[in-house]
Amino acid sequence: MKDLEQINPVGLDGDRKLSGFADLALFLGGSEDSWTGVFLGLVAKSDPRHRHQLSLAFPVAVRAWEIWVSQPDIKVYVMTRELNDAALAHDWRTVTGELREPYDHQKDGL
Numbered sequence: 001m002k003d004l005e006q007i008n009p010v011g012l013d014g015d016r017k018l019s020g021f022a023d024l025a026l027f028l029g030g031s032e033d034s035w036t037g038v039f040l041g042l043v044a045k046s047d048p049r050h051r052h053q054l055s056l057a058f059p060v061a062v063r064a065w066e067i068w069v070s071q072p073d074i075k076v077y078v079m080t081r082e083l084n085d086a087a088l089a090h091d092w093r094t095v096t097g098e099l100r101e102p103y104d105h106q107k108d109g110l
Helices: 019-027 035-045 048-056 059-070 076-089
Strands: none
Touching: 019 035, 019 059, 035 048, 035 059, 048 059, 059 076
């Protein structure tokens, strides 16, 4: 599962608490002002219907945000375990591992 391999890419200590928004972004491989941080902000502002739509493209990041909101000060090792459990319950490989053909503008006459 490609996305799960990207969890905690900076190797945060397992006992570290993800006590702030910046910590969650760092855990996911970004920072508060990176694309990851901006995306998490979008997830936070989304209503449930739009959050579901975002989760179809980025299931790990959306689920990490949901877990983080429901469990303040969650530790890195607990977040990792929760995401691994979620990955087993849902076949995220079909979402993240599927290759799509590039869009052909000429085919549509654009």
